[in-house]
Amino acid sequence: MQHVRRPDPQVIVIFGGNGDLAKRKLLPALFHLEVAYLLPDDYRIIGNSRGDFTNEEFDRFAREAIAKLGRCQPEGEHWDRFAERLTYVSGSFTADDQEPLASAIRAAQKELGGDAQLLAYLAVPPKAFSVLTRALGEAELNIGSRIVFEKPFGTDVESFGKLGALVHRYFDEEQVFRIDHFLGKEAVQNILALRFANGMFEPVWNRQFIDHVEIDVPETLGLEKRAGFYEGVGALRDMLVTHLFQVMSFVAMEPPYALEPKPLADETAKVFESIRPLKPEDVVRGQFEGYRQEEGVDPNSDTETFVAARMFIDNWRWSGVPFFMRTGKRLKEKHQTVTLAFKEPPRQMFREHESVWFERDHLTFQLGEEAGVSLAFLAKKPGPEIELGPARMSFEYDAAYGSEVMGAYEYLLHDALLGERTLFTRGDGVERTWELVQEVLEKPPSIHVYPPGSWGPKEAEDLIAPRRWHVAREENHLRNSG
Ligand code: BG6
Numbered sequence: 001m002q003h004v005r006r007p008d009p010q011v012i013v014i015f016g017g018n019g020d021l022a023k024r025k026l027l028p029a030l031f032h033l034e035v036a037y038l039l040p041d042d043y044r045i046i047g048n049s050r051g052d053f054t055n056e057e058f059d060r061f062a063r064e065a066i067a068k069l070g071r072c073q074p075e076g077e078h079w080d081r082f083a084e085r086l087t088y089v090s091g092s093f094t095a096d097d098q099e100p101l102a103s104a105i106r107a108a109q110k111e112l113g114g115d116a117q118l119l120a121y122l123a124v125p126p127k128a129f130s131v132l133t134r135a136l137g138e139a140e141l142n143i144g145s146r147i148v149f150e151k152p153f154g155t156d157v158e159s160f161g162k163l164g165a166l167v168h169r170y171f172d173e174e175q176v177f178r179i180d181h182f183l184g185k186e187a188v189q190n191i192l193a194l195r196f197a198n199g200m201f202e203p204v205w206n207r208q209f210i211d212h213v214e215i216d217v218p219e220t221l222g223l224e225k226r227a228g229f230y231e232g233v234g235a236l237r238d239m240l241v242t243h244l245f246q247v248m249s250f251v252a253m254e255p256p257y258a259l260e261p262k263p264l265a266d267e268t269a270k271v272f273e274s275i276r277p278l279k280p281e282d283v284v285r286g287q288f289e290g291y292r293q294e295e296g297v298d299p300n301s302d303t304e305t306f307v308a309a310r311m312f313i314d315n316w317r318w319s320g321v322p323f324f325m326r327t328g329k330r331l332k333e334k335h336q337t338v339t340l341a342f343k344e345p346p347r348q349m350f351r352e353h354e355s356v357w358f359e360r361d362h363l364t365f366q367l368g369e370e371a372g373v374s375l376a377f378l379a380k381k382p383g384p385e386i387e388l389g390p391a392r393m394s395f396e397y398d399a400a401y402g403s404e405v406m407g408a409y410e411y412l413l414h415d416a417l418l419g420e421r422t423l424f425t426r427g428d429g430v431e432r433t434w435e436l437v438q439e440v441l442e443k444p445p446s447i448h449v450y451p452p453g454s455w456g457p458k459e460a461e462d463l464i465a466p467r468r469w470h471v472a473r474e475e476n477h478l479r480n481s482g
């Protein structure tokens with residue numbers, strides 16, 4: 001593993017410690033870091049939430065989560081070490097009352113030798129960020145600490161501004177870690193490696209050779225009891241303005257002069273600056289049938305569970321090249337892909353067959369579980385005549401590097417523990433992303449209902465026409481070639 005530095009002793013506080021994110025991602029990731037010797041020599045993990053939750057319940061919660069969703073089983077000496085360091089301190093944590101959590105944090109710091117740093121992880125819905133930030137500040141737990149905000153940071157331009165001002169009242173920007181876990185995916189970082197470490201891609205990475213770009217993240221998962229977070233947030237804020245925009249910035253950016261926080265954030269910010277603000281007609285919103293009947297959802301909810309968008313980057317490299325993005329819950333298949341479709345050359349010398357309906361001239365990054373890169377092209381089929389058939393070159397992370405691939409949260413938690421900020425988002429870039437969608441948030445296009453298990457509303461097909469969504473076409477190809 002490349003990252004071998006071990007962080008200094010730290011107290012990690014997870015706000016929302018018994019929530020979905022802690023269960024699905026944070027606790028399994030922290031345990032894997034423990035197994036990989038990437039946690040500090042000594043540490044404490046304190047969970048916190050408003051309702052009652054005991055140490056024993058937290059222990060069981062963590063063990064079950066890791067057993068079910070982690071990469072390593074919670075057993076043996078690593079588990080004993082980890083479990084010994086877990087505690088839960090329940091009760092609200094506000095500017096008026098920071099006890100008993102503040103005392104528990106100080107006691108844990110003392111146990112670790114007095115000057116152990118605090119890493120406060122806000123794994124809570126965006127509406128809870130201000131209260132917790134203020135409480136940390138008023139308890140003077142901001143001093144020398146690091147604070148990690150889950151996305152979305154704010155929910156529009158105004159709330160971003162207010163939250164940003166509050167955060168900076170107590171924390172310097174160097175202490176602030178706005179996480180977007182897609183940037184922790186090896187396959188997303190690989191976009192930069194492929195582009196800038198090789199000589200053959202960058203020369204064609206522009207409007208002269210690329211017809212369009214798709215960033216497509218359909219999900220089969222539904223709400224998974226996350227109504228408390230999802231209602232009023234929706235796919236646009238949960239995924240589009242955050243993960244999909246951040247991935248897009250990696251695809252579109254100019255080469256940074258170094259892979260360090262400032263140059264990377266500068267280039268990302270330049271991409272966001274050059275994007276044409278979205279108009280309501282550039283966006284399709286959908287809601288899966290049955291969403292309004294889910295527990296915790298308003299029966300008249302206008303929250304979208306699907307969003308597709310078309311956008312343009314008005315700069316020298318990308319002028320005229322549309323970027324299409326799509327994501328949604330309860331769709332037909334789960335994928336996380338970026339596709340660059342190259343312009344077609346004249347092919348009049350080849351006999352084309354209708355049956356060759358294939359995603360040719362496409363470079364596709366798989367960002368999810370089957371992480372890798374593939375290039376789809378046309379080749380000569382075996383036989384006496386020159387006939388074209390689909391061909392592919394591919395690279396798969398698993399096959400190439402096996403288990404060394406780190407999970408996104410592992411990667412970013414380890415970075416946050418080290419104070420390494422390169423893959424965390426910077427305030428100005430995030431603020432601009434909210435500006436880009438402000439008009440859509442103010443005048444949201446109407447919702448189209450779609451059946452669960454489909455590809456979402458048909459209006460999303462119209463948005464991209466005459467082009468098509470690569471993922472569904474790929475499926476058609478596989479079906480045709482049988
Ligand atoms: C989260 C979103 O940030 O990312 C979820 O809140 C989404 O709605 C998830 O399902 C997808 O990411 P991954 O990497 O866990 O598949």
